Amino acid sequence: MAILDIENLHAGYGQHLVLKGVDAQAEEGDITLVMGPNGAGKSTLFKTIFGLLDPSEGSVTFHGEDITGCTQEELLDRGMAYVLQRSALFEDMTIRENLEMGAYVADRDYDVDGKIEEIYDLFPILEERSNAKAGTLSGGQRQMVEFGRGLMLDPEFMLIDEPTAGLAPKIIDQVFERVQQINETGVTIFMIEQNIKTGLEYSDYAYVLDNGATRFHGPADTILDNPEIRDAYLSENVSYEGSE
Ligand SMILES: Nc1ncnc2c1ncn2[C@@H]1O[C@H](COP(=O)(O)OP(=O)(O)OP(=O)(O)O)[C@@H](O)[C@H]1O
Secondary structure: OEEEEEEEEEEEEOOEEEEEEEEEEEEOOOEEEEEOOOOOOHHHHHHHHOOOOOOOEEEEEEOOEEOOOOOHHHHHHOOEEEEOOOOOOOOOOEHHHHHHHOOOOOOOOOOHHHHHHHHHHHOHHHHHOOOOEHHHOOHHHHHHHHHHHHHOOOOOEEEEEOOOOOOOHHHHHHHHHHHHHHHHOOOEEEEEOOOHHHHHHOOOEEEEEEOOEEEEEEEHHHHHHOHHHHHHHHHHHHHHHOOO
């Protein structure tokens, strides 16, 4: 069953229309990859899903309910989380304090400590380094804190924008393993990624966006069987991961 359903979505910045008819779905329990060239509109799509941009046409439904026009707080309440591409940690705060910030909109009786314990169980290094300031962490550890912070309100659906952006090639697999761990706790993942070959290995289904519209979609393990997709989208990523 689709937890998220995007239909004919149009959105942009002022007069600049970026999304020109995106159709996509996320099946419950899946990791769904969103790929496409630079400027295709991937981040714009995620911002529109999360209510940061108003669509001019089309709809986004979550659990069958139209969420167009919902505020971020309402979406968090409904079980959606958004992990941004650019690191937005509080540099002078500790790992634990950064995690606590992930629950700042929670009710007073929300069990913040209990949730942090769950995140420490998932990513033990965060407990070992809980008093370290975010500004002292490696790129991979920062990304783990970002994931942890996104998990603080117990989401069932997580938007993740390019989790490996700017990270060293040798830790890319680790980042995807963490995404997989999160998914195994029952969180449906909708993820933008430029490291296409590795990203597809960890995904169930994939969408290719081009020029603001859905160009192609299919099971992740079949996407690269399409020569058109390989030629158009893989060649520019070969440098990341080496050619076959
Ligand atoms: N805040 C903004 N104001 C105006 N135009 C923007 C803004 N953010 C993005 N754009 C434009 O929207 C288009 C799509 O950008 P977007 O970031 O959604 O693409 P993307 O597919 O995520 O690309 P990338 O892989 O480079 O992150 C680009 O032409 C970009 O210049």
